Amino acid sequence: MDLTHRLDGRRCVVTGGGTGIGRASVLRFAAEGARVLVMGRRAAPLDDTVEQVLAAGGEAVAFVGDANDEGCVADAVATCARLWGGLDAFLANAGSPGTNATILDQTVEEWQTVWRDNVLSSMLAIKHAGSVMGAQGSGSIVLVSSVASLRANAGAISYSAAKAAVSNLAMTAANAFAGTAVRVNAILPGLVRTPMTAKVFEYAQARGKSDRIGHMTPLRRTGEPHEIAAMAAFLVSDDASFVTGQCYAVDGGVSSTHPQGRVPL
Ligand SMILES: NC(=O)c1ccc[n+]([C@@H]2O[C@H](COP(=O)([O-])OP(=O)(O)OC[C@H]3O[C@@H](n4cnc5c(N)ncnc54)[C@H](O)[C@@H]3O)[C@@H](O)[C@H]2O)c1
Numbered sequence: 001m002d003l004t005h006r007l008d009g010r011r012c013v014v015t016g017g018g019t020g021i022g023r024a025s026v027l028r029f030a031a032e033g034a035r036v037l038v039m040g041r042r043a044a045p046l047d048d049t050v051e052q053v054l055a056a057g058g059e060a061v062a063f064v065g066d067a068n069d070e071g072c073v074a075d076a077v078a079t080c081a082r083l084w085g086g087l088d089a090f091l092a093n094a095g096s097p098g099t100n101a102t103i104l105d106q107t108v109e110e111w112q113t114v115w116r117d118n119v120l121s122s123m124l125a126i127k128h129a130g131s132v133m134g135a136q137g138s139g140s141i142v143l144v145s146s147v148a149s150l151r152a153n154a155g156a157i158s159y160s161a162a163k164a165a166v167s168n169l170a171m172t173a174a175n176a177f178a179g180t181a182v183r184v185n186a187i188l189p190g191l192v193r194t195p196m197t198a199k200v201f202e203y204a205q206a207r208g209k210s211d212r213i214g215h216m217t218p219l220r221r222t223g224e225p226h227e228i229a230a231m232a233a234f235l236v237s238d239d240a241s242f243v244t245g246q247c248y249a250v251d252g253g254v255s256s257t258h259p260q261g262r263v264p265l
Pocket residue numbers: 015016017018019020021022039040041042065066067068093094095096097116117121144145146147188189190191192193194195196197
């Protein structure tokens with residue numbers, strides 16, 4: 001099979017597509033033949049992503065808008081449908097990380113921001129993409145959750161709880177579309193090197209401990225954005241035609257282990 005044509009002609013929206021996992025996914029979708037509407041809050045990174053797609057001979061357009069704003073999401077979906085005649089895939093990737101505040105120092109402001117950026121944005125993606133896809137009869141919605149949704153210590157408290165809601169949304173929404181060919185799944189990345197996690201890598205490097213990051217994972221390393229994009233491309237493609245309501249960890253295996261020191265084999 002020729003993977004470069006797996007998404008030929010597919011009409012896609014990717015939120016948070018100017019950086020990190022979102023950008024890698026846009027590049028991967030376009031490389032496989034998709035047309036991508038690249039959505040985000042800042043024009044400059046979106047334009048960079050689009051330029052990279054165009055330079056490689058692909059098709060993409062930038063769309064400045066907030067993934068938390070219902071009008072913007074509805075407009076992004078409508079723009080994709082107007083430009084290309086429909087919507088086949090929506091990658092709800094936009095998200096924000098929260099702070100390291102202790103459980104006793106949590107603030108309403110942080111919870112509102114983190115839950116809007118991660119949960120509300122996912123719900124709006126499902127609602128508006130699902131509406132077009134439901135009318136079409138098919139489509140794939142992929143939410144970017146996190147291994148932080150599974151258990152503690154992989155992110156801020158507000159973020160872990162919000163991502164647990166995102167993972168749950170993949171299951172509940174898939175069932176809400178029962179009887180149609182609209183699929184909803186979630187990807188749960190482990191630690192991946194992106195602008196969101198840059199401080200973690202800088203902190204370790206400054207202390208000469210770069211080799212310690214990712215050492216608890218079976219693969220003994222952290223991930224790269226293109227490795228998450230590969231799972232996203234699979235989930236939006238027909239290769240995943242029998243896959244819905246699932247949460248896939250792409251995490252070097254870290255969510256399969258209990259924390260403990262290395263045991264010699
Ligand atoms: N990097 C990791 O280790 C990791 C691990 C697990 C999950 N994730 C998730 O992956 C997704 C992508 O993050 P990333 O690591 O690529 O970091 P990133 O900061 O590069 O990407 C997040 C993008 O989302 C955009 N964004 C945030 N809120 C938005 C909003 N309301 N509207 C529009 N755009 C918005 C940001 O501007 C940014 O471009 C996020 O949902 C994040 O929670 C990342």
